[in-house]
Amino acid sequence: MTAEELKNYLQTWDDSLEFIEEIPEDVALFAALEDVPSEWLNVEVPLSHFKGIMRHLKADEKTSFDYLFNMTGMDWGQELGVIYHLESTRHGHILVVRVRTADRENPEIPTVEDIWKTAHLHEREIFDLLGIRFTGHSNLKRIFLTPDFQGHPLRKDYEDDYMILRK
Amino acid sequence: MTYLGKILYGIKTLWTGMKVTGGYFFPNITRKKYVITRQYPDEPAVVFPRFKGxxxxxxxxxxxxxxxxxxxxxxxxxxxxxxxxxxxxxxxxxxxxxxxxxxxxxxxxxxxxxxxxxxxxxxxxxxxxxxxxxxxxxxxxxxxxxxxxxxxxxxxxxx
Amino acid sequence: MEPNTQILSTEDLRSQEYFLNMGPQHPATHGVLRLLLTMDGEIVKNIEPDLGYIHRGIEKMVEYDTYRQIIHVTDRLDYLSSHINNEAVALAIEKALEVEVSDRIKVIRTMMDELTRIASHLLWWGVMGMDIGALTTFMYAFRDREMINEIMEKTTGARLTMSYNIPGGVMFDLHPDFVKDVKAFIPHMRKVLPEYDRLLTGNIIFQRRMKGVGYLSAEDAVSHGASGPVARGSGVRCDIRKKAPYSAYDRVKFDEIIETGGDNLARYQVRMREMYESLNILEQLVDNIPEGPYQMPMRTLIKLPKGEFYQRVETARGEFGVFIVSDGKKNPYRVKFRSPGLSNLNALIQAGRGVKLADLVAIMSTFDFVIPDIDR
Amino acid sequence: MMNMLSINIFQNWLEQTHGIWYVLVLAGIAAIYLGFFAVAGLMLVYLERRVAGYFQLRLGPNRVGPWGLLQTIADALKLVSKEIFIPKMADKLLYKAGYYIVIIAALLALAVIPFARQIQALDFNVGLFFISAVSSVGVLGILIGAWGSRNKYSLIGAMRSGLQMISYELSAGFAIIAVVLMAGTLKMTGIVEAQKHTWFLFQGHLPAIIAFMIFLISGTAETNRVPFDLVEGESELGAGFHTEYSGMGFAFFFLAEFINMFIISALGATLFLGGWLAPFGITDGLPAQWLWGMIWFLLKVFVLIFLLMWFRWTFPRIRIDQLLTLEWKYLLPVGLVNTVIMAWIVWKDWLIHLG
The missing domain is CATH 3.30.70.3270 (Alpha-Beta Plaits)
Structure with missing residues (x-):
């Protein structure tokens, strides 16, 4: 499917999914991000229904996103979040899903490890570098840094005494 | 494949591999034909003009x-x-x-x-x-x- | 004392499980990968990777670099496909700035890609032989890799970390000897590849070590995010060169190598056959390198427009991606390098469960890890 | 005190029965023997590296001394000067006993190898039996050395070594029995003399050739060389059983490995290739027969050693279960059948006698 078709198809989900009634009126299931110039469809999903939507994105025959080829942990200054790049090896289309949380102290996002196994190490990496806790992850430990490391270096407010200042 | 066939096939493949290494070894003893070693301080190193030193x-x-x-x-x-x-x-x-x-x-x-x-x-x-x-x-x-x-x-x- | 009349099952005869630390200093991990193995005798029960021994924080580091300065850092990710990594960043920047590079640049990049791929696969072949005990393969592969290195050195001035790509072109024009050297290299390579097969591939010990070992099904490969020869060995079509052609890959004819075995031998064969395909690509391009500029005019200080840019390329190890989030300044806001290694490592945990220790070494060598690529 | 006493008793007994000079001469011969094999071991290491170099398109050692001949001596000097390191948690007694057992077992087996007519330390009637008994002691040293060094990799290597040794002794034994059937004796000189006219390799034609191949394979396995080097398996186990050894401890293991290779080749040359006998008797009438004998013997040994090296620099390593499959499903049944055929042939006297 092309990005346009994908967008139209995803919008039909709004009234076909069983978990849809839990959504308040003012929250869109998929907020298509028009302002991001990209060759792929960018959508944002609410954190509250994130897991169900992700599971459905893989399970649905029409979309069948089975290949999570990139997971990027993001720090947007105020909010933390994750960008998922999904591809369907069957249909060949690509969807960029993002989810964000405003809680900087204890950010929590449901894990997708049980949907795409590749998320196992990627989520550990994001936890390590950005401090986002993935609830339900089987072994959420620091992966690159030592267990006693303080802070999460990829956050924008992280400060390191040893960092070389640039002119 | 029969029992004996397997053994013979195995010996054949092993001999094929030995022929390759042997084909390099025997010319190397007498003439050092395939030796690619560049003995650096004795032989000068080949450096190309664009090399970023x-x-x-x-x-x-x-x-x-x-x-x-x-x-x-x-x-x-x-x-x-x-x-x-x-x-x-x-x-x-x-x-x-x-x-x-x-x-x-x-x-x-x-x-x-x-x-x-x-x-x-x-x-x-x-x-x-x-x-x-x-x-x-x-x-x-x-x-x-x-x-x-x-x-x-x-x-x-x-x- | 009562005699023990209980009948023992084989489960009762199991020995105690123990931990084995494989790495960070282990000859088969090719670097500082550390795997915590749960072993039962010789059998690997569980693998837990412990990474970060060469984590340099490159993603943080490049947030302070200008876009031109990012490129040379990507050499140090997967140093065996350094040119392809460079190209990914250059392509992402060009995509963001909507710069169309000349045909000459595209062809140069493609040829260098394929040379890099052959060099990487050659090194893999040599080291793979060493991993399973055939020490001679290493020297044979390096003899032939040396020819590529000299071609690279003549043109780019470096043998491994070339930093040859820049946004909007390549650093230098091709060396006058380039065409001649590549033309000498192709027939040589076509001659030695069958020799490799005779030495190692056909060998019965090798076949026994490879066949049916480290099975990874197609679903598992996709789910674990495996890419490159690892996924193609399981029958997944995932070649970015076919899926989303970049540079000059849309104008050359080549086959995507697919093996359906899913075991070590399939992954091995994918790489061996890929070398032939790379030679095909080189052969098609070497005679018609178009004339044109080798650098497009670009501003000295590049500022990307606000937005998110993703570029995928196919390195020797799999899918490499560069994800640049720009806020319009001269430095990127966030850069993510999607390395093939980390996802493939995920698949190793699946494929390496329940095999013998010696098989784990063989599986790791067919997965072809480069540790800086995993750690970044 | 007790030790001193027992040594004295032994010494007294020797002196009373044979006289002091006999003891001194024996000791001198032993010293020459040991010195010769220390040097021979070093030269074998040099040869291995040279051969490996030529196989791998390299030159091998060529800087120290003429043609690099002194390279391994320099390496040995380096090893001697290294710190002897004992891991903190190691069992010190076993750790140290390991390499002595290995090197002593290797050197003991040398005693019955006939280099030429009359040039042999011991020639007694069960020489072959002695070799196969002594060479299986070496694995004990590997096992306790690895156990003593408290390293999991060492232990895995040692366990593999035990498994390998127990299995391959069998098929090596059957290959030897095939020869014994032809020779009718276990005495080493007797075996060589029985090949006066035709080497056993040709005398026993097909079954002898099969026995020779089985002997080579199991010999390679017993010396722990590629494709059977699972015991060291440097890409799997680091260095296997001698991971924790440094300096001379490591050197002893290393030397023992090469001496074992020499022994297996010497045994092969004696059993199948006619030992010190010249092919077709071409040097029979010449003076200094003992020298010619040694030259022919060493030549045959080096051919076999070269064959082992050729295997090593060509083949990948076998896996542990395949190792056992090869032994129990292929070598052992083939060896058994082969022995029966050989017995049949000897009984019917279908051997080939040239000349």
Missing amino acids: EVVMWHNENNEHRCTGCQACEIACPNGSIEIIWKREVDPETGKKKKMIDQHIYHLSMCTMCSLCIQACPTNAIMWSTNFHNATYDRGLLTKVLNKPGSKLMAGVEE
Whole structure:
């Protein structure tokens, strides 16, 4: 499917999914991000229904996103979040899903490890570098840094005494 | 495959492999035909002209260089390997005060050979040298001053 | 004392499980990968990777670099496909700035890609032989890899970390000898590849070590995010060169190598056959390198427009991706390097469960890890 | 005190029965023997590296001394000067006993190898039996050395070694039995003399050739060389059983490995290739027969050693279960059948006698 078709198809989900009634009126299931110039469809999903939507994105025959080829942990200054790049090896289309949380102290996002196994190490990496806790992850430990490391270096407010200042 | 067939097949494949290594070994004993070793200090190393060994500054026979001290290389460098210390001096010809380089310092130990400084240089003052004999016992020796002592800017570069 | 009349099952005869630390200093991990193995005798029960021994924080580091300065850092990710990594960043920047590069640049990049791929696969072949005990393969592979290295050195001035790509082109023009050298290299390579097969591939010990070992099904490969020869060995079509052609890959004819075995031998064969395909690509391009500029005019200080840019390329190890989030300044806001290694490592945990220790070494070598690529 | 006493008793007994000079001469011969094999071991290491170099398109050692001949001596000097390191948690007694057992077992087996007519330390009637008994002691040293060094990799290597040794002794034994059937004796000189006219390899035609191949394979396995080097398996186990050894401890293991290779090749040359006998008797009438004998013997040994090296630099390593499959499903049944055929042939006297 092309990005346009994908967008139209995803919008039909709004009234076909069983978990849809839990959504308040003012929250869109998929907020298509028009302002991001990209060759792929960018959508944002609410954190509250994130897991169900992700599971459905893989399970649905029409979309069948089975290949999570990139997971990027993001720090947007105020909010933390994750960008998922999904591809369907069957249909060949690509969807960029993002989810964000405003809680900087204890950010929590449901894990997708049980949907795409590749998320196992990627989520550990994001936890390590950005401090986002993935609830339900089987072994959420620091992966690159030592267990006693303080802070999460990829956050924008992280400060390191040893960092070389640039002119 | 039968029991005996398996054994014979195995021996055949093993012999095929041995023929390859043997085919290199026997000519090597007598004539060293396939030996690819380059015995470095005895035989000179092959270095191609574009080899990125270290950054040097070109000087002509009058001890003049082309560096105006514009610091483009310093800004371009991703690792901070280049530091330029410049001074204001009176130009003897025009009598005006002018920005000149005092020392063009190059930390070879931090250089990743990315060529960005050489791309950035507007006057082609610095270039790659193919010298690779850079090993020292003292890390301090890897910090080099590229402009030779007493050198000055070549005339006509700034135009 | 009562005699023990209980009948023992084989489960009762199991020995105690123990931990084995494989790495960070282990000859088969090719670097500082550390695997914590739960072993039962010789059998690997569970693998837990412990990473970060060469984590340099490159993603943080490049947030302070300008876009031109990012490129040379990517050499140090997967150093065996350094040119392809460079190209990914350059392509992402060009995509963001909507710069169309000349045909010459595209062809140069493609040829260098394929040379890099062959060099990487050659190194893999040599080291793989060493991993399973055939020490001679290493020297044979390096003899042939040396020819590529010299071609690279002549043109780019470096043998491994070339930093040859820049946004909008390549650093230098091709060396005058380039065409001649590549033309000499292709027939040589076509001659030695069958020799490799005779030495190692056909060998019965090798076949026994490879066949049916380290099975990874197609679903598992996709789910674990495996890419490159690892996924193609399981029958997944995942070649970015076919899926989303970049540079000059849309104008050359080549086959995507697919093996359906899913075991070590399939992954091995994918790489061996890929070398032939790379030679095909080189052969098609070497005679018609178009004339044109080798650098497009670009501003010295590149500022990307606000937005998110993703570029995928196919390195020797799999899918490499560069994800640049720009806020319009001269430095990127966030850069993510999607490395093939980390996802493939995920698949290793699946494939390496329940095999013998010696098999784990063989599986790791067919997965072809480069540790800086995993750690970044 | 007790030790001193027992040594004295032994010494007294020797002196009373044979006289002091006999003891001194024996000791001198032993010293020459040991010195010769230390040097021979070093030269074998040099040879291995040279051969490996030529196989791998390299030159091998060529800087120290003429043609690099002194390279391994220099390496040995380096090893001697290294710190002897004992891991903190190691069982010190076993750790140290390991390499002595290995090297002593290797050197003991040398005693019965006939280099030429009359040039042999011991020639007694069960020489072959002695070799196969002594060479299986070496694995004990590997096992306790690895156990003593308290390293999991060492232990895995040692366990593999035990498994390998127990299995391959069998098929090596059957290969030897095939020869014994032809020779009718276990005495080493007797075996060589029985090949006066035709080497056993040709005398026993097909079954002898099969026995020779089985012997080579199991010999390679017993010396722990590629493709059977699972015990060391440097890409799997680091260095296997001698991971924790440094300096001379490591050197002893290393030397023992090469001496074992020499023994297996010497055994192969004696059993199948006619030992010190010249092919077709071409040097029979010449003076200094003992010298010619040694030359022919060593030549045959080096051919076999070269064959082992050729295997090593060509083949990948086998896996532990495949190792056992090869032994129990292929070598052992083939060896058994082969022995029966050989017995049949000897009984019917279908051997080939040239000349």
